[in-house]
Amino acid sequence: MSFPETRRNTPPTADAPAVELLRIDKRFGTVHANREVSLSVAPGTIHGIVGENGAGKSTLMSILYGFYRADRGEIRIAGRPAAIRNSEEAIAAGIGMVHQHFMLVDTFTVVENVILGAEGGRLLASGLHRARSELSELAREYALDVPPDALVGDLPVGLQQRVEILKALYRGAEILVLDEPTGTLAPQEADHLFRILRRLKAQGKTVILITHKLREIMAVTDRISVMRQGRMVAHRDTSATTVGELAELMVGRRVLSEVKKGAAKPGRDLLSVENLRVCDDRGLIRVHEVSFAVRAGEIVGIAGVAGNGQSELLEALAGLRPVARGRILVAGEPVGAGSRLRRHLGLAHVPEDRRRMGLVMPFEARESAILGHHDDPRYRRVALFDWATISRDTASKMDAFDVRPADPRRITAAFSGGNQQKLVLAREFERDPLVLLVGQPTRGVDIGAIEFIHHRLVAMRDAGKAVLLVSAELDEIMGLSDRILVMFGGAIAGEFPAGRATERELGLLMAGAGSAGRERGAP
Amino acid sequence: MELFTLLVLVLDSTLRLSVPLILAAMAGLFSERSGIIDIGLEGKMLGAAFAAATVATFTASPWAGLAAGIGASMLLALVHGYACITHRGNQVVSGLALNILVSGVTAVLGIAWFAQGGRTPQLPGEARFLPLEWPGAAWLREVPGLGTVYSELLSGHNLMVYLAFLAVPTVAWVLYRTRFGLRLRAAGENPQSVETAGISVIALRYRALLCTGVACGLAGAYLSLAQSASFINDMTAGKGYIALAALIFGKWRPVPALLACLLFGFLDAVAIRLQGVDLPGIGEVPVQFVQALPYVLTVVLLAGFIGRAIPPKALGVPYVKER
Numbered sequence A: 001m002s003f004p005e006t007r008r009n010t011p012p013t014a015d016a017p018a019v020e021l022l023r024i025d026k027r028f029g030t031v032h033a034n035r036e037v038s039l040s041v042a043p044g045t046i047h048g049i050v051g052e053n054g055a056g057k058s059t060l061m062s063i064l065y066g067f068y069r070a071d072r073g074e075i076r077i078a079g080r081p082a083a084i085r086n087s088e089e090a091i092a093a094g095i096g097m098v099h100q101h102f103m104l105v106d107t108f109t110v111v112e113n114v115i116l117g118a119e120g121g122r123l124l125a126s127g128l129h130r131a132r133s134e135l136s137e138l139a140r141e142y143a144l145d146v147p148p149d150a151l152v153g154d155l156p157v158g159l160q161q162r163v164e165i166l167k168a169l170y171r172g173a174e175i176l177v178l179d180e181p182t183g184t185l186a187p188q189e190a191d192h193l194f195r196i197l198r199r200l201k202a203q204g205k206t207v208i209l210i211t212h213k214l215r216e217i218m219a220v221t222d223r224i225s226v227m228r229q230g231r232m233v234a235h236r237d238t239s240a241t242t243v244g245e246l247a248e249l250m251v252g253r254r255v256l257s258e259v260k261k262g263a264a265k266p267g268r269d270l271l272s273v274e275n276l277r278v279c280d281d282r283g284l285i286r287v288h289e290v291s292f293a294v295r296a297g298e299i300v301g302i303a304g305v306a307g308n309g310q311s312e313l314l315e316a317l318a319g320l321r322p323v324a325r326g327r328i329l330v331a332g333e334p335v336g337a338g339s340r341l342r343r344h345l346g347l348a349h350v351p352e353d354r355r356r357m358g359l360v361m362p363f364e365a366r367e368s369a370i371l372g373h374h375d376d377p378r379y380r381r382v383a384l385f386d387w388a389t390i391s392r393d394t395a396s397k398m399d400a401f402d403v404r405p406a407d408p409r410r411i412t413a414a415f416s417g418g419n420q421q422k423l424v425l426a427r428e429f430e431r432d433p434l435v436l437l438v439g440q441p442t443r444g445v446d447i448g449a450i451e452f453i454h455h456r457l458v459a460m461r462d463a464g465k466a467v468l469l470v471s472a473e474l475d476e477i478m479g480l481s482d483r484i485l486v487m488f489g490g491a492i493a494g495e496f497p498a499g500r501a502t503e504r505e506l507g508l509l510m511a512g513a514g515s516a517g518r519e520r521g522a523p
Numbered sequence B: 001m002e003l004f005t006l007l008v009l010v011l012d013s014t015l016r017l018s019v020p021l022i023l024a025a026m027a028g029l030f031s032e033r034s035g036i037i038d039i040g041l042e043g044k045m046l047g048a049a050f051a052a053a054t055v056a057t058f059t060a061s062p063w064a065g066l067a068a069g070i071g072a073s074m075l076l077a078l079v080h081g082y083a084c085i086t087h088r089g090n091q092v093v094s095g096l097a098l099n100i101l102v103s104g105v106t107a108v109l110g111i112a113w114f115a116q117g118g119r120t121p122q123l124p125g126e127a128r129f130l131p132l133e134w135p136g137a138a139w140l141r142e143v144p145g146l147g148t149v150y151s152e153l154l155s156g157h158n159l160m161v162y163l164a165f166l167a168v169p170t171v172a173w174v175l176y177r178t179r180f181g182l183r184l185r186a187a188g189e190n191p192q193s194v195e196t197a198g199i200s201v202i203a204l205r206y207r208a209l210l211c212t213g214v215a216c217g218l219a220g221a222y223l224s225l226a227q228s229a230s231f232i233n234d235m236t237a238g239k240g241y242i243a244l245a246a247l248i249f250g251k252w253r254p255v256p257a258l259l260a261c262l263l264f265g266f267l268d269a270v271a272i273r274l275q276g277v278d279l280p281g282i283g284e285v286p287v288q289f290v291q292a293l294p295y296v297l298t299v300v301l302l303a304g305f306i307g308r309a310i311p312p313k314a315l316g317v318p319y320v321k322e323r
Helices: A003-009 A057-064 A087-092 A110-115 A124-142 A157-170 A187-202 A214-220 A243-251 A310-318 A339-345 A354-358 A387-400 A417-429 A447-462 A474-480 A503-510 B003-033 B041-059 B062-086 B091-114 B146-154 B159-177 B179-189 B191-196 B201-227 B239-249 B254-274 B287-305
Strands: A019-028 A031-041 A046-050 A072-077 A095-098 A175-179 A206-211 A223-228 A231-237 A269-279 A285-295 A298-303 A323-330 A347-350 A435-439 A466-470 A483-488 A491-497
Touching: A019 A057, A031 A057, A031 A223, A046 A057, A046 A187, A046 A214, A057 A072, A057 A175, A057 A206, A087 A095, A095 A157, A110 A124, A110 A157, A124 A157, A124 A187, A124 B159, A124 B179, A157 A175, A157 A187, A187 A206, A187 A214, A187 A503, A206 A214, A214 A243, A223 A243, A231 A243, A243 A447, A269 A310, A269 A466, A285 A298, A285 A310, A285 A323, A285 A466, A285 A491, A298 A447, A298 A474, A298 A503, A310 A323, A310 A347, A310 A435, A310 A466, A339 A347, A347 A417, A354 A417, A387 A417, A417 A447, A435 A447, A447 A466, A447 A474, A466 A474, A474 A503, A483 A503, A491 A503, B003 B041, B003 B146, B003 B159, B003 B179, B003 B201, B003 B239, B003 B254, B041 B062, B041 B091, B041 B201, B041 B239, B062 B091, B062 B201, B159 B179, B159 B201, B159 B254, B179 B191, B179 B201, B191 B201, B201 B239, B239 B254, B239 B287, B254 B287
Parallel strands: A031 A231, A046 A206, A046 A223, A095 A175, A175 A206, A298 A466, A298 A483, A347 A435, A435 A466
Antiparallel strands: A019 A031, A019 A072, A223 A231, A269 A285, A269 A323, A483 A491
């Protein structure tokens, strides 16, 4: 089997597109998720689809995979119209999908997950046997090694993703769709994924890659389509475009990807953490005796692959999770348990998951905007709330943080992700705190809002606040932080001053390899 | 009575008393492993017991009675499915409503049809499942030790007792060795993974509930056709809930659930045996206290002696395909 020969036999010009979507239209209630979207993907290529969160990329791919039904439009596979009404028909048409949130059963082994839905008979024994031998075959062919009898829940994210790819290949997928595949991967894991994708392409498979990360799409794709607000706005050959052009197409205007900020002028320690140990809900130690300090006027970023203790650390600092051992000091004062007391000490917290922890979705904006401050005498008249004052106060916050629409009576859930996040930031920042704990400030937020939020964080720093930033976006950590701590396995694996860390160094530490930086707080 | 014989007799009644628990626990296992909470085991058993006794009364055939019991229970399971799967209703509320409904309906129909205060008429022997003597049991009864075990403990049960004990390995085999079992377990853990694999979660959960219906039907028919000779108002007396507790003790696995059922059956048997008995040093134990033991045990065990029971991850979460 030789690759150039196959190519000669099937000249790309004569081939029908592997996938063709024609004028796909889809609404969810009032949200028009896809407006007359058309797309053509050539066989044997890696095709990228970029767009901001909420641009309609995932909806489009869910329609291709039969998870949703398009209101209007047509799907063609290899030139023939295909009616894809459910996932079964998508699989039969040779489409495999790797979802953003893996469709795996944690309590099953790898082989069990692979054969689910393709068992090859009423009894499992023969299917399991066949899957095992085929898995080792696929592992050799595509560098997709996974221990077949490990429980999927015990595997790291990168391997879980490989299981998803294996699932698709086991079903004979010729077209592989990956939805935000690198969101939870360390850079090295992402590189490995890209090697796998190139391998797949070399074997003649067609790959569709959905992402909002421009750099990686430039690195691996042949052609790129850009979506904005439910529309397909442009198609480009990867070799003929730039990150700048793509970003501009995504948001519709030129963006500044660099955060402009002056040098930090750090003052005294405002937040000190000494030998902190934190356990998760199951009692497992997730943060191992961590010590660090955040000074006035600096942003300290915590980098790490999701699930390495950052969330637990942040929750413990905010008083949402008990401290198993160690101390937390705010402006030199040791803090006790509970989150309310900490607010009085000058601690503000922007939680990682605004939908679950930061806001109450069915509440009006003004109700969400005073969460945690219900006992503020300004909002009270005798024993009742003074809604007129609360509305005025919320309106001024919305104004200051450019929350659109600036309607305090609007239901929280009706705002876009970016505006919801700005509402949380407005609530936390306007209290003039000493210490800001910020988790994933721009997750699911569009580029325009990201810029605004970044400027606000830098402004808080320049106002002499201590900012602790936890983010899964390495760009964000590197762009904003004055110092970077890398967390791995619940410990701080390294510390870098701003500008001294390269993505590669950070990535190695995040993946648990290498020994750059100062070892601190290791167990 | 010598201690050994006493023990064999207690174990003998343990087997008989565990049967409805085992069948109901296996029934609940299908439903709950597929992601549907089934608090309605009680109601399905009761409905099946009534239907079985009624049909057996009119046809004088235990088999017709059994079929009717299974049919009634499957019908109730489908109602539960319609509320919880099709309309994504609250699974606990639906189950509880069915329990209350069945308790009332069986009483009303019983009074209307048979005018015996809600009981069905006493069934003659040929309309029931009678104990099966094993070969040589009568002769071996005189042999001490093994003979007693053979003739008392193993022989002399009705068909459904043996069926119940066969049900456990069967359920385990279905759950762990078949395609249906794999998909069922996946639906209870991550229904989206099932849907993306091209399988309908809804159809799968309905099938699981039908299996639940069959097993609950067996449990109910056992009560009125084998253990007793008629239907009595509320004759399940909480066995459905105990079975559900046993299922949780067993962490939703067949064999541990069987052991939990046997434990409850044993306590029940001891409770019966201890009635009116003078215990040395303690005196006569009040019947009520002994009868309360299984329930006390349930609370104590659930309070933490069995370790954390991790339920199927999607248990109780209605499955919504489109957002």
